[in-house]
Amino acid sequence: MSTEAQATPDPAKAFATKLVKTLNDGALCLMISVGHRAGLYDAISTFYPEFVSSQALADKAKLNERYVREWLGAMVVGGIIEYNSESKTYRLPKDHAAFMVRESGPKNVAIFGQWISLLGSVEDRILECFKNGGGVPHEAYHRVDEVLAEKSSALIVPVMQEMVVPGIPGLLDKLKKGSKVLDIGCGRGFVMLDLAKRYPGCTFRGYDYSSKLIADANADVASLGLANVSFHVQNISKLEEVGEYDVILAMDVIHHLADPVGALKGANRALKGDGLFVMQDVNFSCDVEKNVNQVYGPALYADSLLRTMTISLSEGGLGLGAVWGTEVAQKMLKENGFNKTEIVVFPEDFVTCWFVNQK
Numbered sequence: 308m309s310t311e312a313q314a315t316p317d318p319a320k321a322f323a324t325k326l327v328k329t330l331n332d333g334a335l336c337l338m339i340s341v342g343h344r345a346g347l348y349d350a351i352s353t354f355y356p357e358f359v360s361s362q363a364l365a366d367k368a369k370l371n372e373r374y375v376r377e378w379l380g381a382m383v384v385g386g387i388i389e390y391n392s393e394s395k396t397y398r399l400p401k402d403h404a405a406f407m408v409r410e411s412g413p414k415n416v417a418i419f420g421q422w423i424s425l426l427g428s429v430e431d432r433i434l435e436c437f438k439n440g441g442g443v444p445h446e447a448y449h450r451v452d453e454v455l456a457e458k459s460s461a462l463i464v465p466v467m468q469e470m471v472v473p474g475i476p477g478l479l480d481k482l483k484k485g486s487k488v489l490d491i492g493c494g495r496g497f498v499m500l501d502l503a504k505r506y507p508g509c510t511f512r513g514y515d516y517s518s519k520l521i522a523d524a525n526a527d528v529a530s531l532g533l534a535n536v537s538f539h540v541q542n543i544s545k546l547e548e549v550g551e552y553d554v555i556l557a558m559d560v561i562h563h564l565a566d567p568v569g570a571l572k573g574a575n576r577a578l579k580g581d582g583l584f585v586m587q588d589v590n591f592s593c594d595v596e597k598n599v600n601q602v603y604g605p606a607l608y609a610d611s612l613l614r615t616m617t618i619s620l621s622e623g624g625l626g627l628g629a630v631w632g633t634e635v636a637q638k639m640l641k642e643n644g645f646n647k648t649e650i651v652v653f654p655e656d657f658v659t660c661w662f663v664n665q666k
Contacts, residue, residue: 331385338381339420340408345370347378348407348417349386351399358389358396366611413462421454422606426613433613442621448614452520456495463558464501470653475663477583478554482506486553489514491543491574492560496536503536514541546573553579558587559659562631563615565624568643574646580666583644586636590652590660593632602657633660640664 350368351359361379365372379397382388387407389398397595399407406416425448432443445451472479482488485508490499493513503511515521515538526539544566555574561565561567574584589607591598598604607629616628633650640648645664652660 309663335381335385335387336420336423338378338385339387339417340424340529341378342382343407343420344414344416345378347375348399349409351397352404352408352410354400355401355404358391358394358398360394360396360567364397373404409461410554413465415461415520418454418458418461421450421608425449425451425454426609429613429617433617436617436620442514442617442619442626444621445618451614452494452517456497456520459494460497464497465511466656467498468501468505470655471661474653475583475585475651475661476649477663478585481553481583482509485509487551488554489552490556491546491570492557492563493520493524493538495520496527496538498556498558499536499538499648500524500527500531500533503533504531507535509535511536513538514543514546516540516542544569544573546570548573548577550579551577553582555582555584556587559589561586561636562588562627562629563619564627565619567625567627567639571639571643571645575666576587582665584662584664586662586664587659588633588636588641588662589629589658590630590656591630591632593630593635598630607658636662 345594346368347364347370351364353367354363359367361376362372363468364379365375368375379390383390383397387399389400390396391398405411408417409415428449429443429447432447436442469583472482482502482508485506487510488499488502490496490511490513493499493515494517496513496515499511499513504507513521513524513536521538521540525553528536528538544559555578557570557574561570563568578584587621591601591604591607598608601607611628611630614629616626619628620626637648638649640662644666647665649663650660651663
């Protein structure tokens with residue numbers, strides 16, 4: 308056999324290697340979720356630059372040592388935590404901690420590890436949908452509201468203030484002047500609460516379908532003593548207000564809905580003539596070939612299939628899914644009364660874009 312033949316890559320072997328890595332990475336995601344939820348990254352980071360034993364870490368985190376030790380094994384072979392074989396101790400490198408601990412704020416990637424187990428929990432029901440159609444309702448997703456609230460508090464709130472508010476044309480001016488602002492699909496309300504504290508001259512309102520989330524948000528309003536913000540249970544596809552708001556926000560919500568057309572029409576109707584409708588959504592194309600090299604491509608298609616698309620279909624909706632595409636979004640915005648649309652993309656954001664709309 309020639310040297311040239313020996314050097315030719317075996318595509319089957321390369322693909323098998325890729326699959327093994329994928330399986331390992333998927334397992335590692337589950338372990339990252341466990342570590343995040345158990346507070347282990349936060350705990351081990353306090354020992355840096357010293358190495359720590361599994362028992363000392365378990366004591367610090369108030370957890371069972373045997374489970375902590377097994378988890379540490381996954382972290383070591385997964386390349387996340389360092390191991391000293393002589394002293395049998397562990398350390399989370401500072402460069403790794405920057406993306407793993409809660410103090411990292413919007414840089415904390417460990418939060419997203421939770422999505423793998425969350426989405427996997429409905430696999431059986433999704434397979435039934437493959438056979439019979441229909442969808443899986445929101446209520447089937449254990450902890451989804453909790454995880455979304457954590458994402459909003461840790462990631463979206465700081466990004467809004469550091470990047471979005473100053474970066475969206477016209478938004479900061481309206482907030483400084485004092486405006487009436489509505490957040491449709493506000494969830495736990497953390498974005499509105501933060502804006503209400505920063506811009507006391509504005510009036511803020513949040514709408515969401517979940518009575519539990521709205522009750523929690525209004526409890527925060529009371530505890531913070533804020534008089535310029537309120538939250539209400541509302542089907543955001545059936546807005547009836549006319550010309551009420553200077554700014555309407557819709558963050559990562561329109562593609563979830565059973566009736567996105569109703570929501571867009573309602574937002575247009577509720578917006579003042581010179582108002583801004585700011586819609587955040589996934590910065591992907593509706594054409595799959597254009598998404599091949601997208602960062603988080605497989606993750607977004609998985610979230611679409613296993614959550615956003617199927618929830619909409621469970622309600623008899625359009626089932627747009629997370630990867631509905633900027634092209635479709637622009638078309639739907641224009642068809643529903645928004646004649647001026649500018650797409651703002653922030654270089655730091657690998658996933659989303661912001662549609663800045665006027666009538």
